Amino acid sequence: MAIISKIRQRAGIAIIFIALGLALFLVGSDILQTGGLRGGNDPVVGEIDGEEITYTEFNNYLEPLKANFAMQAGRQPDEQTMQMLREQAWQMIVFEKVYLPEIEKLGLGVGKEELRAMLMGDSLFVHPQVLAAFRDSTGKFSRQLVEQYLQFVKQNPQMAAQWRNFEEGLKQDRLQTKYRNMMQHSVYATSWEGKREYEAQNSRVEIKYVFVPYASLPDSVVKVTDADLERYLNQYRERFPAEDAVSLEYVVFEVKPSREDSLALQQELRDLAKALAVAKDDSLLVMRESDTQAQYGWYAPNQIPDGVFSEERPLIKGGIYGPFLQDNRYMLVKVIDVKEDSVEYVRAAHILFRPAGDKAEDKADAKRRAQEVLEKLKAGEDFAKMARIYGTDGTAAKGGDLGWFGRNVMVEPFEKAVFSADKPGLLPYLVETEFGYHIVKIIHPKTNKKYKIATIDRVLAPGQEAYNEAYEKAQIFLSEVTNVQDFRKKVEENPALVLQRADRVKPASRAIAGLNNAREVIRWAFKEETPVGKSPSLFEIPEENKVVVAIVTERYSQDKVDINYYRDILTAEVTKEKKGEYIINKMKEIKAASKSLDEIATAYGNVTVNTATVPLNATAIGVTGFNPTAVGRAFGLKNVGDRTPPFAAESGVFVMQLVSTQPAAEIADYSQYKKQLVDRQKGSTPFFMDQALRKIYEVKDYRGKFF
Numbered sequence: 001m002a003i004i005s006k007i008r009q010r011a012g013i014a015i016i017f018i019a020l021g022l023a024l025f026l027v028g029s030d031i032l033q034t035g036g037l038r039g040g041n042d043p044v045v046g047e048i049d050g051e052e053i054t055y056t057e058f059n060n061y062l063e064p065l066k067a068n069f070a071m072q073a074g075r076q077p078d079e080q081t082m083q084m085l086r087e088q089a090w091q092m093i094v095f096e097k098v099y100l101p102e103i104e105k106l107g108l109g110v111g112k113e114e115l116r117a118m119l120m121g122d123s124l125f126v127h128p129q130v131l132a133a134f135r136d137s138t139g140k141f142s143r144q145l146v147e148q149y150l151q152f153v154k155q156n157p158q159m160a161a162q163w164r165n166f167e168e169g170l171k172q173d174r175l176q177t178k179y180r181n182m183m184q185h186s187v188y189a190t191s192w193e194g195k196r197e198y199e200a201q202n203s204r205v206e207i208k209y210v211f212v213p214y215a216s217l218p219d220s221v222v223k224v225t226d227a228d229l230e231r232y233l234n235q236y237r238e239r240f241p242a243e244d245a246v247s248l249e250y251v252v253f254e255v256k257p258s259r260e261d262s263l264a265l266q267q268e269l270r271d272l273a274k275a276l277a278v279a280k281d282d283s284l285l286v287m288r289e290s291d292t293q294a295q296y297g298w299y300a301p302n303q304i305p306d307g308v309f310s311e312e313r314p315l316i317k318g319g320i321y322g323p324f325l326q327d328n329r330y331m332l333v334k335v336i337d338v339k340e341d342s343v344e345y346v347r348a349a350h351i352l353f354r355p356a357g358d359k360a361e362d363k364a365d366a367k368r369r370a371q372e373v374l375e376k377l378k379a380g381e382d383f384a385k386m387a388r389i390y391g392t393d394g395t396a397a398k399g400g401d402l403g404w405f406g407r408n409v410m411v412e413p414f415e416k417a418v419f420s421a422d423k424p425g426l427l428p429y430l431v432e433t434e435f436g437y438h439i440v441k442i443i444h445p446k447t448n449k450k451y452k453i454a455t456i457d458r459v460l461a462p463g464q465e466a467y468n469e470a471y472e473k474a475q476i477f478l479s480e481v482t483n484v485q486d487f488r489k490k491v492e493e494n495p496a497l498v499l500q501r502a503d504r505v506k507p508a509s510r511a512i513a514g515l516n517n518a519r520e521v522i523r524w525a526f527k528e529e530t531p532v533g534k535s536p537s538l539f540e541i542p543e544e545n546k547v548v549v550a551i552v553t554e555r556y557s558q559d560k561v562d563i564n565y566y567r568d569i570l571t572a573e574v575t576k577e578k579k580g581e582y583i584i585n586k587m588k589e590i591k592a593a594s595k596s597l598d599e600i601a602t603a604y605g606n607v608t609v610n611t612a613t614v615p616l617n618a619t620a621i622g623v624t625g626f627n628p629t630a631v632g633r634a635f636g637l638k639n640v641g642d643r644t645p646p647f648a649a650e651s652g653v654f655v656m657q658l659v660s661t662q663p664a665a666e667i668a669d670y671s672q673y674k675k676q677l678v679d680r681q682k683g684s685t686p687f688f689m690d691q692a693l694r695k696i697y698e699v700k701d702y703r704g705k706f707f
Contacts, residue, residue: 006328011464015132021345029325030376039231042054042056043705043706044057044702045058045701045702045703045705045706046058046090046093046699046700046701046702046703047698047699047700047702048093048097048098048697048698048699048700049093049097049098049697049698050698051097053093055706057093058089058090058093058703061089061090061092062085062086062089062117063094064165065085065089066082066085066526068555069085075146078579079517079519082707083510086703086707090701091573094694094699095172095176097697097701098693098697099175099176099179099340099693100172100175102179102693103175103176103178103179106179106182107184108175108178108179109175109238109407110171110174110175115167115170115171118130118170118174118198119146119167119170119221120143120146127170127173127174129170130146133318133473134146134149137409150163164427169197180685180686180689183685183686183689184682184685184686187678187681187682187685188678189674189675189677189678189681190674191670191674193595193674193677194670194673194674194677195670195673197670197673197674197676197677198664198670198673199616199663199664200615200616200617201615201616201617201664201673202615202664202665203615203616203635203662203663203664204479204613204614204615204616204661205613205614205634205635205637205658205659205660205661205662205707206611206612206613206614206658206659206660206661206662207611207612207614207621207634207637207656207657207658208515208597208609208610208611208656208657209597209609209610209611209612209621209622209654209655209656209657210597210601210604210607210608210609210610210654210655211607211610211621211622211624211652211653211654212583212604212607212652212653213625213651213652214575214576214579214580214583214651214652214653215651216606216652217579217582217583219575221579221582222333222578222579222582223276223578224571224574224575224578225593225669226563228574228578229563229567229570229571229574230563230572232570232573232577233561233563233566233570233637237561239570240561240566240570241558241561242556242557242558242560242561242562242565243504243506243556243558243565244506244507244526244556244557244558244561245504245505245506245507245555245556245565246505246506246522246525246526246552246555246556247501247502247503247552247553247554247555248501248502248505248512248521248525248550248551248552248553248667249484249487249488249499249501249502249550249551249553250500250502250515250521250549250550250551251477251491251497251498251499251500251548251549252498252500252514252515252546252547252548253470253471253473253474253477253546253548253549254312254470254545254546255462255466255467255469255470255546255547255590256462256466256470256545257460257462257463257466257547258462258465258466258469259459260461260463261460261461261462261463261466262519263457263462265330265460266323268458269322269323269330269332269458272302272456272458273320273322273323273332274287274333275289276320276332276334276454276456277318277334279334282296282334282336282454283454284294285454285456286454286455286456289456289458290455290456290457290458291329291457291459292329292457292459295453295454296453296454296455297416297452298339298450298451298452299450299451299453300341300343300345300404300406300450301345301347301404301444301449301451302345302403302405302406304333304451304453305324305325305326305331305333305455306324306326306403307322307325307326308324308333308528309319309347309444313336315338315449315451316335316338317335317336317337317338318333318334318335318336319334319335320333320334321333321334321335323458326388328459328460329457329458329459329460329612330456330457330458330459331455331456331458332455332456332457332458333453333454333455334453334454334455335451335452335453336452336453336454337451337452338449338450338451338452339450339452340448340449340450341448341449341450342448343406343407343448344406344407344419344442344446344447344448344551345404345405345406345418345446345447345448346404346405346418346421346442346445346446346447347400347401347402347404347405347442347443347444348402348405348418348440348441348442348443349383349384349387349395349399349400349401349404349440349441349443350387350395350400350402350414350431350438350439350440350441351370351373351383351386351387351390351391351396351435351438351439352366352391352393352395352435352436352438353366353369353370353373353390353392353436353437353438353439354392354435354436355436359553366436366437367437368431368434369390370430370436370437370438370439371430373386373390373439374430376440377393377426377439378426378428381399383399383426383441384399384400384401385399386439387399387400392436393435399502400441402442404444407419411433411434411435413431413432413433414431414433414438414440417431417440418440418442418446419446421442421445421446422445422446423442423445424442424444424445425441425442426439426440426441426442427439427440427441427442442639451519461545462545467542467547470546470547471540471547472548473547474538474548475538477490477494477497477549478536478537478538478549481536481549481551482534482535483533483534484533484534484551484553487536487551489530495658498559500513500514501513501553503554503568504556504565505522505525506704507522507526507702507704508703508704509522509704510522515541515544515546515548516543517541517543517544518541518548519551519707520539520541520654521539521548522704523704523705523706523707524537524539524550525550525552526704526705530552531552532552532553532555533551533552533553534551535551536549536550536551537549537550537551567700576648577648580648580652581648581654583646583648583652583653584646584647584648586604586652587600587646587653587655588646590603590604592604592645592646592655593645597609597643597655597657600655610622611659613662614631614634616631616635618631619631621634621654624649624651624652624654625650625651626651627649627651627652627654628649628650629647629649629650630647630649630650630654630656632651632656633647633656634656634658637656637657637658638658639658640658640659640660640661641657641658642657642658643655643656643657643658644656644657
């Protein structure tokens with residue numbers, strides 16, 4: 001009790017310290033700590049402006065971040081947190097070696113008075129991290145709390161050092177903000193550009209067109225060879241950069257809980273139910289014994305885990321309920337207390353019959369069908385079964401269950417019907433709303449009770465025997481394959497296995513299809529000594545209860561573009577290109593140049609003539625999809641009646657004829673459109689600025705080889 005009392009006395013200082021610890025974690029710590037050992041066998045995790053960033057140097061940035069996290073979280077960071085910390089450390093290095101030289105060239109800085117203003121100045125100028133940390137009881141920023149905290153810090157050398165690092169982080173954050181703002185404020189649009197933007201939005205042409213989509217032809221009408229792919233790749237080289245990547249094939253052996261695991265958990269839950277029934281401190285027991293999502297406090301019915309409420313079983317004070325199975329978790333619930341509340345909730349299910357149209361006979365037909373099903377339900381048919389058969393909305397798959405809901409959620413007639421019911425069961429009449437006719441079942445009648453509950457959840461996890469069984473199966477599979485052909489053959493022979501593929505995996509990737517924690521697999525795949533097409537390897541992924549056997553099928557290098565890397569994309573693009581040629585040649589065969597659009601549509605077959613009004617800034621014509629090329633060709637027609645020859649666009653082949661032009665009217669002031677341009681450019685400036693700087697300084701990231 002004495003310890004708790006002291007904590008309460010120091011609560012204000014403690015909260016501030018925690019908040020500043022979080023700020024320090026977010027902004028950065030020991031930002032100026034650089035250096036480290038170079039040369040020797042120190043691995044290189046990146047390059048910036050030709051300078052190697054060694055593992056040791058990177059670690060000099062990372063370790064303080066880990067220490068800060070451990071201090072404020074009371075535990076060491078897990079792998080997910082480490083990913084975030086490594087990224088933060090890398091961005092700190094990039095800032096110092098890329099942004100800082102540019103900032104210094106411009107003479108930007110943060111003086112003592114400015115730093116003081118960021119800590120204790122006007123609330124509009126105080127740094128957001130400080131603003132969030134030092135608030136009084138009314139929620140307003142308090143300079144007095146900052147001053148009190150600084151006096152407290154002076155008495156603790158370790159905290160004083162951390163505070164200096166925090167200030168350094170604030171200064172660098174302010175420098176980056178100044179640099180970004182300077183670049184954003186350099187954006188400008190001329191009156192001519194404003195006029196052009198206005199015309200792009202308000203100039204229109206009306207056209208008639210025939211459109212033949214590429215998708216209307218089977219791929220078999222054209223033949224695509226590797227030579228075609230090479231030609232297309234060389235023609236559009238800038239669209240297909242070389243990248244380091246691998247392709248994998250793998251099989252997953254699931255580690256599933258055994259019957260023994262289930263029985264052991266059931267016994268644990270029985271013991272926990274007894275402990276929960278007599279516990280004097282329910283909250284402590286819940287926090288200690290829950291695996292994932294412990295709940296403790298007052299909850300409305302719609303917030304209580306599904307399955308706790310039952311039509312036959314009321315929730316009473318002191319009752320222990322469960323275990324309930326929900327998403328592979330077993331849950332125990334204790335009702336600690338019950339009280340009346342001002343808000344009412346009800347749980348209902350329905351079957352909706354929508355009219356086919358707006359006519360009176362459509363409504364009558366829907367009502368007749370609903371009444372027939374209602375009579376079946378009155379005679380004893382299962383409601384959930386009927387809902388799955390006849391339901392016409394998203395609840396049908398759930399047996400019509402709408403869950404718990406309060407007032408002012410459903411349309412008025414429906415709400416009136418369900419909140420008027422005083423007992424569970426089928427309403428003996430149809431409820432008509434603007435959506436149609438509803439058959440309604442009250443699962444739990446309206447209640448204004450709130451429940452103070454304690455919930456313990458336990459995950460049904462596989463035991464060691466289950467792991468051993470899956471591991472043994474994976475080992476046997478691994479021992480029987482030496483190359484990719486064996487790998488595929490063994491999967492075909494075993495119906496319990498599924499061959500999975502991951503194409504073009506990047507070095508820094510952390511997941512592949514079906515595996516969210518595949519970092520170890522990916523890191524292995526990128527090792528130089530890992531062969532291609534042979535020597536598969538085994539990996540355990542305990543976070544997902546899986547054992548994986550993987551083999552590398554392709555490896556790609558950033559030094560050379562390989563058509564296999566882009567094969568799918570190249571094949572799709574060349575197929576479209578050849579289909580375009582095929583369609584245009586067919587247009588020539590039917591002598592489209594000498595025919596009207598209607599005659600072209602008839603002669604070609606299965607296409608129609610359409611009309612569209614198109615603005616200059618559009619990227620599509622009608623419902624033909626993304627076709628900016630076609631928009632450009634439409635505006636290239638000068639005189640009414642002019643027509644294009646058949647041409648290939650992004651999604652198909654067009655023939656267009658100009659019907660009318662609607663030029664944008666002259667206006668006196670284009671400032672509104674200038675502002676639109678500037679605002680758009682300002683929004684994208686930070687991104688393009690960052691990309692440009694990283695290109696200028698040749699930032700290369702090799703972290704994927706190590707983490």
